[in-house]
Amino acid sequence: MQEIIFDKDFAVIKLDKELSLMELEWKRIISSSEYREGFRCVLENIENNSIARIITDSRKQGIIAPEDRIWLETEMIPKAIKGGLRYIATVMSENVFKKYYLNQIVKQSTKSGIEMELFDNYNNAKNWILSKI
16 A cells, blocks of 8 residues: 655655555755755665665656766665665656766666666556566
8 A cells, every 4th residue: 555655845755565666756846955855765765664666757856966866876776775676667758968867877776786767657667667576
């Protein structure tokens, strides 16, 4: 059963312990501190609940600063892997800068042992992530 574990004006995070699935939806363009707050909540719940799968919807997120991307890759992803994360499905917009940002994360995630795929709609992302495990 899915429950909302984080709900602020910039993001909502839902958790389904039975499916070992978390969903992070960015509601608007976000600041660096909001980006980090959202991912810290994600990490805490991965670690506390051994979550293996996550869907992130970044269509409304805006452009992320390079230092925040590096923070995610070097601090958050390794900790998430230790916590049990194995699969990431990301819904993205067609923005060229967003594609570059996400492709950098895909490269780093793959090197770290996470299987990550990018999608242009939520349903395809959910179908893919539910096919894992």
